Amino acid sequence: LKKEDKKKSWMLTDFELGRPLGKGKFGNVYLAREKESHYVVALKVLFKSQIQDAEIEHQVRREVEIQCRLRHPNILRMYGYFHDEKRIYLILEYAKHGALYHLLKQCKRFDEKTAASYVRDLAKALLYCHSKKVIHRDIKPENLLIGHKMELKMADFGWSVHSPSSRRMTLCGTLDYLSPEMVEGKPHNYAVDIWSLGVLCYELLVGMPPFDAIDSHQTYKKIRYVIIKYPAFISEKAKDLMGKLLVVNPEQRMPLANVLQHPWIVENAPEGSHPPANNSHPPAN
Numbered sequence: 001l002k003k004e005d006k007k008k009s010w011m012l013t014d015f016e017l018g019r020p021l022g023k024g025k026f027g028n029v030y031l032a033r034e035k036e037s038h039y040v041v042a043l044k045v046l047f048k049s050q051i052q053d054a055e056i057e058h059q060v061r062r063e064v065e066i067q068c069r070l071r072h073p074n075i076l077r078m079y080g081y082f083h084d085e086k087r088i089y090l091i092l093e094y095a096k097h098g099a100l101y102h103l104l105k106q107c108k109r110f111d112e113k114t115a116a117s118y119v120r121d122l123a124k125a126l127l128y129c130h131s132k133k134v135i136h137r138d139i140k141p142e143n144l145l146i147g148h149k150m151e152l153k154m155a156d157f158g159w160s161v162h163s164p165s166s167r168r169m170t171l172c173g174t175l176d177y178l179s180p181e182m183v184e185g186k187p188h189n190y191a192v193d194i195w196s197l198g199v200l201c202y203e204l205l206v207g208m209p210p211f212d213a214i215d216s217h218q219t220y221k222k223i224r225y226v227i228i229k230y231p232a233f234i235s236e237k238a239k240d241l242m243g244k245l246l247v248v249n250p251e252q253r254m255p256l257a258n259v260l261q262h263p264w265i266v267e268n269a270p271e272g273s274h275p276p277a278n279n280s281h282p283p284a285n
């Protein structure tokens, strides 16, 4: 999606708007098509008033700057942004198959080949983010989108996790993906993403997160003491990988580069393999 080289900025009239794709706290995402090229994008529309009220303007700006710089097949592209009096518009890559969260809900849990290919894709995206000094992307199935080749695309710009309200939300609601050091309010580094990769791997294979509990205090305890139950259908190799990611001490977690060489990944998600688009096959056992 290129603007003529005179770097003219985008505006709303450059696009035909389609159906809403998703709704969020600060705005909505619409399917859209650039009029001249017919290029299909996802247009995220954020209300300045709500961003100002939540005092997250600088965070939105920083997240946008980061997102525009990241170029990786497993990270959702941001092609540009513009604003008018009331709204900010982010021009994003359209992910044809939507959120991983919905695909997972549809088939309850994934077979090993499908789960391993998404874990491999996310490990690659995180390796790239860390090489660009970008950490703590809000990894959970709701923030992971699936492209037309069934490849995973990390789609979170993170402000929903940076804004105070969602942080409160995280503290009282979705602790599931937070690492022990995060729930204990300690400073966090790249290793939190390795922990979240382990949580995602479990959720894709089992259909629910490993530390799911009746309330956040129980979840908090399960996270801190890594209290995990693996169902009988989980293979030894998958357990071995998750056991090396879900480690309390951040320094002892398996480096992302090693994840890509782990036997469970190598055997179930060889380079270039992706799940079939229909994903109609139920888990093997």
Ligand SMILES: Cc1cc(Cn2cc(-c3c(Cl)cnc4nc(-c5cn(C)nc5C)[nH]c34)cn2)no1
Pocket: 021, 022, 023, 024, 025, 026, 027, 028, 029, 042, 044, 092, 093, 094, 095, 096, 097, 098, 099, 145, 155
């Ligand atoms: C506000 C707000 C909502 C959201 C969550 N969100 C992301 C999307 C989205 C994006 Cl950014 C890019 N491509 C998408 N493709 C879909 C999609 C495709 N199908 C078949 N079904 C859906 C849904 N959604 C996309 C939508 N909402 N973040 O901030």
